[in-house]
Amino acid sequence: MSTREFFQRGPSPLVRLAFFCAFSIALVILDTRYHSVGFIRAGLNIFIYPAEQAAHLPVYLYEQSIEFFTSQSELRAHNERLNHQLIVFSERAAQSASLEKDLNELRALNDLPARTKLPSILAEVSHGGRNPFTAKLVLDRGSRAGLIEGQPVMDANGLIGQVTHVSLLSAEVTMVTEQNQQIPVRILRNGLRTLSEGDGSSGTLSLPFLPEGADIQAGDQIVTSGIDGTYPEGLPVAMVAHIERSSSRVFARVTCTPVGGIGRGHYVLVLNPPKSADSAKSTETTKSGSDHD
Amino acid sequence: MISQHDRVLRNPSHIRLIWASFVIAYLLTLLPWSGWAVILEPNWLLLVLIHWWLREPWRVGQSAGFFSGLMMDVAQTGILGVSALSFSIAGWLTIKFRTRMLAFSPVAQAPQILPILIGARLVAVLAVWLSSGGSPNWWLLLGSASDFIFWIPITLVLHQQDLRRSHPSP
Numbered sequence: 001m002s003t004r005e006f007f008q009r010g011p012s013p014l015v016r017l018a019f020f021c022a023f024s025i026a027l028v029i030l031d032t033r034y035h036s037v038g039f040i041r042a043g044l045n046i047f048i049y050p051a052e053q054a055a056h057l058p059v060y061l062y063e064q065s066i067e068f069f070t071s072q073s074e075l076r077a078h079n080e081r082l083n084h085q086l087i088v089f090s091e092r093a094a095q096s097a098s099l100e101k102d103l104n105e106l107r108a109l110n111d112l113p114a115r116t117k118l119p120s121i122l123a124e125v126s127h128g129g130r131n132p133f134t135a136k137l138v139l140d141r142g143s144r145a146g147l148i149e150g151q152p153v154m155d156a157n158g159l160i161g162q163v164t165h166v167s168l169l170s171a172e173v174t175m176v177t178e179q180n181q182q183i184p185v186r187i188l189r190n191g192l193r194t195l196s197e198g199d200g201s202s203g204t205l206s207l208p209f210l211p212e213g214a215d216i217q218a219g220d221q222i223v224t225s226g227i228d229g230t231y232p233e234g235l236p237v238a239m240v241a242h243i244e245r246s247s248s249r250v251f252a253r254v255t256c257t258p259v260g261g262i263g264r265g266h267y268v269l270v271l272n273p274p275k276s277a278d279s280a281k282s283t284e285t286t287k288s289g290s291d292h293d
Numbered sequence: 294m295i296s297q298h299d300r301v302l303r304n305p306s307h308i309r310l311i312w313a314s315f316v317i318a319y320l321l322t323l324l325p326w327s328g329w330a331v332i333l334e335p336n337w338l339l340l341v342l343i344h345w346w347l348r349e350p351w352r353v354g355q356s357a358g359f360f361s362g363l364m365m366d367v368a369q370t371g372i373l374g375v376s377a378l379s380f381s382i383a384g385w386l387t388i389k390f391r392t393r394m395l396a397f398s399p400v401a402q403a404p405q406i407l408p409i410l411i412g413a414r415l416v417a418v419l420a421v422w423l424s425s426g427g428s429p430n431w432w433l434l435l436g437s438a439s440d441f442i443f444w445i446p447i448t449l450v451l452h453q454q455d456l457r458r459s460h461p462s463p
Binding site for chain 2: 013014016017020021023024025026027028029030031032037040041044045048051052054055056059126127128130131132133134136138165172179180200
């Protein structure tokens with residue numbers, strides 16, 4: 001070691017601490033208030049991806065070996081259940097096709113644009129986000145597969161969340177139960193519109209803006225209302241679990257349990273927000289309208 | 294109580310050992326933890342960082358803490374900067390009390406490191422609470438117990454490996 005190196009100390013630890021603290025706090029503010037550090041996250045994610053795959057390998061192999069030794073009877077039972085579901089769903093699909101035709105005819109009669117089916121991307125949940133602070137999922141598809149921020153994500157049972165960060169090969173989904181995650185919803189039974197809000201760590205949702213006298217009861221199904229143009233209309237979100245009414249409060253306290261179940265290795269569907277399809281359509285309508293003029 | 298290993302001049306730690314310890318700690322962080330395991334998971338990176346801050350502060354400095362924190366935030370899909378902040382503060386505290394702590398054996402160091410481990414988690418809980426609202430998740434402080442439990446084996450293994458590499462047997 002040369003004499004110069006030996007005496008070269010640089011800034012004192014306290015100065016370094018102040019610098020790194022200021023930098024960290026700036027990052028926290030930029031991330032939470034302005035969502036403008038996505039590029040840092042996306043950049044680092046590219047390096048993390050191979051390490052993540054390596055870390056998941058033993059768990060993956062273990063799960064595969066467990067699956068390999070699944071008993072014949074279990075597989076049979078599973079197959080039977082799937083067959084049963086297939087019959088039920090094909091009947092519903094047939095019904096829904098005829099209903100959709102009727103609906104589109106009625107919409108055409110009223111000069112409303114026909115509803116279009118939204119393209120979706122199938123993705124697999126690679127892990128549960130590993131974050132003790134937030135309810136998140138990480139998908140194995142990213143911007144390379146065409147995912148963009150803001151897309152709604154659902155599984156076989158219903159809505160589970162929204163894509164909030166996208167990197168090249170993976171994407172983060174913020175769950176519907178996450179604190180401050182709001183979704184415009186309606187009660188399926190009576191069409192009452194409101195907003196749902198995640199409760200955070202408890203894993204439930206609440207409907208904070210329903211007045212005391214609102215017509216709502218335990219067991220009511222909550223679906224998306226499609227009002228914001230982010231979530232398509234009619235996706236199941238939650239089931240009302242508990243209602244607490246008190247004359248001293250303006251709003252009822254409604255707790256709901258989400259219907260979308262989640263776990264590692266499960267497949268989810270990333271939907272395209274209806275906003276993009278609608279805006280394309282409205283531009284078309286305006287154009288044709290101006291042509292007529 | 295006083296460790297004899299640190300009373301004598303020794304060769305600097307092998308750079309490969311430092312890197313390997315960080316890679317292993319990061320891979321452990323990247324395991325698909327879920328449920329209660331997320332809360333009780335030891336802060337692997339911080340434990341390795343504290344070990345090297347005590348032994349090799351010239352090579353593993355406060356900047357290593359900051360960057361490890363950033364990597365941790367990305368791995369945990371958390372708010373960017375939270376772990377970086379908590380690791381930076383833990384780094385400063387460790388380096389500040391380093392000389393005193395090194396006078397003790399790794400086992401005797403543990404109770405002195407516990408406040409740093411709790412402090413690091415407390416900073417993270419408060420930073421998340423202040424930045425995103427809601428109520429602070431105090432359960433996360435429970436993880437300091439597993440940090441404390443894992444500190445002794447981690448520091449002992451790294452110390453042993455360090456000695457073996459610094460003084461290779463003939």
